[in-house]
Amino acid sequence: MRYYLLLIFIILSTSLSFGAERIQASNIRFNGTPPQMVIDMGGSTKPKYELNYDEVNRLIFIEFKNTKAAEQFVSRNVNGSYVRKVDVVRYPTSVGVFIHLQKNVDYKLSYRSNPVRFVIDFSKRINKKEYTIIIDAGHGGQDPGAIGFKKYREKDVVFAVAKYLREELKNDFNIVMTRSSDKFIPLNERARIGNRNRGDLFVSIHANSAAAASASGFEVFYYSKKSSPYAAKVAAFENSFGEEYGEDTSNIAQVKGETEYNANKVQSAKIADDLARSYSKRLNMRNRGTHGANFAVLRGFDGPGILVETGFISNSSDVWKLKQSKYQKIMAQEIGKSIRNHFY
Ligand SMILES: [Zn+2]
Numbered sequence: 167m168r169y170y171l172l173l174i175f176i177i178l179s180t181s182l183s184f185g186a187e188r189i190q191a192s193n194i195r196f197n198g199t200p201p202q203m204v205i206d207m208g209g210s211t212k213p214k215y216e217l218n219y220d221e222v223n224r225l226i227f228i229e230f231k232n233t234k235a236a237e238q239f240v241s242r243n244v245n246g247s248y249v250r251k252v253d254v255v256r257y258p259t260s261v262g263v264f265i266h267l268q269k270n271v272d273y274k275l276s277y278r279s280n281p282v283r284f285v286i287d288f289s290k291r292i293n294k295k296e297y298t299i300i301i302d303a304g305h306g307g308q309d310p311g312a313i314g315f316k317k318y319r320e321k322d323v324v325f326a327v328a329k330y331l332r333e334e335l336k337n338d339f340n341i342v343m344t345r346s347s348d349k350f351i352p353l354n355e356r357a358r359i360g361n362r363n364r365g366d367l368f369v370s371i372h373a374n375s376a377a378a379a380s381a382s383g384f385e386v387f388y389y390s391k392k393s394s395p396y397a398a399k400v401a402a403f404e405n406s407f408g409e410e411y412g413e414d415t416s417n418i419a420q421v422k423g424e425t426e427y428n429a430n431k432v433q434s435a436k437i438a439d440d441l442a443r444s445y446s447k448r449l450n451m452r453n454r455g456t457h458g459a460n461f462a463v464l465r466g467f468d469g470p471g472i473l474v475e476t477g478f479i480s481n482s483s484d485v486w487k488l489k490q491s492k493y494q495k496i497m498a499q500e501i502g503k504s505i506r507n508h509f510y
Pocket residue numbers: 304305311312320372373404
């Protein structure tokens with residue numbers, strides 16, 4: 167009898183010490199189709215709650231007032247296609263649930279009774295094309311670009327890669343091609359097309375060439391007034407095609423002032439570095455690195471830009487990849503991936 171009295175005393179004092187009865191958040195569940203997260207509250211009382219969303223960190227924060235969390239109501243790594251992880255924080259009189267979303271995910275919270283629960287439906291953000299990418303396939307028309315091993319022409323190879331890149335990106339970005347056929351377009355007109363269409367990034371696609379047939383590999387350039395002697399040589403080579411077809415490339419002016427020039431350079435170099443690493447690894451090609459140089463086609467564009475030398479058309483093993491659509495697709499995928507990484 168004494169034992170039961172003691173037990174009743176303990177139960178009473180415990181519930182008294184908590185004051186008003188709190189709602190218990192009992193469980194967090196995920197359903198696959200449609201993709202949703204369910205927060206079970208148990209019982210029949212709907213808690214007051216506050217929801218905030220931090221767009222920059224893609225973080226939903228819900229605070230349930232006068233609520234405590236059950237033992238199994240805990241943080242977890244989800245790593246799904248919609249939710250990265252969930253953090254549960256126990257406050258003195260409330261429970262905080264932080265939901266870290268993956269990229270491009272929309273959410274909608276709704277309440278259900280009997281039993282009380284909150285349901286968050288997730289969906290992928292589609293066709294929200296915020297950015298415009300200018301894809302510039304080098305050379306074209308009477309300008310074949312570099313003629314390589316077994317007479318493969320730069321203009322054909324880079325146009326194929328450019329088209330695959332357009333396919334790769336068109337669902338997520340507005341795409342403008344400086345040329346969509348085998349057509350000659352002067353360098354300054356290419357930059358102008360980019361500016362007219364308010365491009366957020368200019369991607370010029372080329373293939374390198376060298377007198378030494380052994381020279382091979384992948385490299386990415388961006389516009390810089392200063393350059394190494396090697397990068398200056400590559401830029402002079404690409405610029406020379408403009409000159410050869412009657413264009414005075416020195417007339418192509420840098421559009422914006424120094425602040426923009428520096429900001430664009432930093433961004434361009436970042437994309438270039440990311441791309442050089444992943445491309446050479448995936449294609450098993452030598453990574454010749456990234457370089458700043460005075461490329462006329464990049465100088466005239468008002469924004470960050472990269473010039474991709476997809477490989478050496480003068481090298482037999484690079485050409486073996488450059489000529490095959492299977493590898494051209496992979497090249498486009500890698501370029502596309504770095505662009506996505508940069509914007510999203
Ligand atoms: Zn070229």
